[in-house]
Amino acid sequence: MKSRIEQRALELGFHACKFTTAAPPESAPHLDRWLTEGRHGEMAWLARNAQKRVDPNLVLPGAKCIVTLAAAYDAPATSPVPNQGVVARYARHADYHDVLAEPLKQLSAYIDQLGGAGTRSLWYVDTGPLLERDLAQRAGLGFVGKHTNLISRELGNWIFLAEILTTLEVEPDVPEKNRCGSCSRCITACPTQAITAPFQLDARRCISYLTIELKGSIPVDLRPAIGNRIYGCDDCLAACPWNRFAKEARLMKPHRRAEFDAPNLIELLSLDTAGFKERFAGTPMLRTKRRGVLRNVCVALANTGDASALPALRRAATDPEPLIAEHARWAIERIEEVTTTRAKG
Ligand code: B12
Known part of the structure; x- marks a missing residue:
């Protein structure tokens, strides 16, 4: 059986x-x-x-x-490029x-x-x-x-x-034991120190929580560490040495959404509700809705510090959705601060 x-x-x-x-x-x-x-x-x-x-x-x-x-x-690892966002691998399907x-x-x-x-x-x-x-x-x-x-x-x-x-009775298999040994690469890799001790995650600091589950405003002190991630985070997973045994993604491969490997942040910020639904249809990101994803896009643009994003952010600062407008205003301030410092320097 x-x-x-x-x-x-x-x-x-x-x-x-x-x-x-x-x-x-x-x-x-x-x-x-x-x-x-x-x-x-x-x-x-x-x-x-x-x-x-x-x-x-x-x-x-x-x-x-x-x-x-x-x-x-599986999905390819992505490297930071100005004005491009990073989406967690699982969500690029x-x-x-x-x-x-x-x-x-x-x-x-x-x-x-x-x-x-x-x-x-x-x-x-x-x-x-x-x-x-x-x-x-x-x-x-x-x-x-x-x-x-x-x-x-x-x-x-x-x-x-x-x-x-x-309700069917089947003989259980033998439990697996922990095999992390002295490795702590995942703990070190976490950009927000959300893994407070081995096996203990403070979800309130985890970028996955902040960009996916949190409905409201992202705490200002945690925004810089989010970098250009706009949905989820893979850093602790990517650090694991056991990934050398990773296998081809049989069931998920036909459902890859490669257009999210390097999404253009300025373009995403211009999406209205209908455009958002169309672009994100079928992906897990749809559940975080336009307000959540565009909130994250504002944070990512602020963190890239690129002044070419300012016109799009100024438009977003007048968005009828207060969550987006607030994060856009914060992003504008951050970029202006950076540009002024650079000009002085
Ligand atoms: C809530 C949730 C989240 C929350 C909280 C995560 C968490 N670690 O709990 C947030 C939003 C942060 C999240 C993020 C992610 N998630 Co999630 N999430 C869940 C969910 C729905 C429930 C998890 C849960 O019960 N947490 C409760 C708390 C108590 O768990 P915990 O802190 O880890 O503690 C447990 C153990 O670590 C252990 N433990 C705790 N303390 C100690 C201390 C010692 C000494 C020891 C030995 C053990 C131990 O016991 C606890 C009880 O289970 C599960 C699905 C499910 N139903 O299980 C998916 C799930 C865990 N998530 C998943 C994924 C893919 C992710 C992300 C990778 C997505 C991403 N790329 O952004 C990240 C990974 C972040 C991370 N490092 O965990 C997958 C993980 C697959 C896998 N290989 O394990 C799951 C299983 C969904 C699925 N069906 O595939 N997730």
Whole structure:
């Protein structure tokens, strides 16, 4: 039964498939502490269903097994060029929640069919109240690295995680152990020192949080470190030496959106709502909406310090969306400051 599920998962394009029980993950108390300390920032949804998040049986009563899956993704590393933005690799594809839904549905149906009448299965890809990385580690798919993401010895860390909770009983695999050793490259690589200690991330400082999840104004003291990143950040992941084992992104490759490898910031800033929706359709960036993405574009332009962005920023400073206007005004001040200092120097 187990090998048939695994084989089907690989046929469907997943890179790895491992099994664990539906017992609460051992690291569950860390979630409690993390939430109590407010390290989740504005992500109140993480606290709302914390109870479920640590107990898969509250998600699917009668669950016996969790099938954990990995799908590799990849996109070229980008180097900073004036007025070009950087988008995290995962987002330079069609939205993975959509891409992985189809193979997950198929695998889920296959498991139900194998289990026969009465078998129930639920699939998730970042979409459910589960501690995905911890379950994947217990299933032996990889280990949670010091940057808090799952690293696989066969795939590195450019992987998405997905799971199928099922009432079907399958023998669990052997858990993986941590293999970071004395390496701390990811901690050093973080531009905002968001990894406050090994395995501990203060989301409120993480550029991924600031540019994707945060709905309001980006704290001024953190804006310079964002550089020209306009959506997410990959620095801690890119630093991981296990990436030498990265594999071709089978499922995600056909869904690459190469136009986001080096997007022109001034052009993005001119997008109105309809233009934004058209340009970003199908990508995860759509969820951050025009107001969030253009807020980030203003910060990135400020950080490039290029005076040629001033006309576009002056237009954005009158944008009806106050969040964009505020960040545009800040960007203008920053660029003017830099240009004045340069002229004096
Ligand atoms: C909320 C969230 C975020 C938040 C918070 C991230 C975080 N580390 O928690 C923000 C917005 C910052 C974020 C960013 C990113 N995310 Co995210 N995110 C999630 C989400 C929805 C929940 C994570 C969660 O439960 N956090 C809770 C806190 C408590 O977790 P934690 O601080 O890491 O602590 C855990 C462990 O580290 C451990 N632990 C804690 N303290 C200690 C101490 C010791 C001593 C030890 C041993 C262990 C330990 O126990 C904790 C409980 O799980 C998951 C999907 C899911 N449902 O799991 C995706 C997920 C983790 N994200 C993902 C991705 C791809 C990213 C980004 C790479 C995107 C990008 N390029 O910008 C970045 C990476 C940033 C980073 N270094 O984590 C992938 C990661 C895939 C992988 N290989 O692991 C996931 C799994 C989604 C998916 N299905 O693929 N994300």
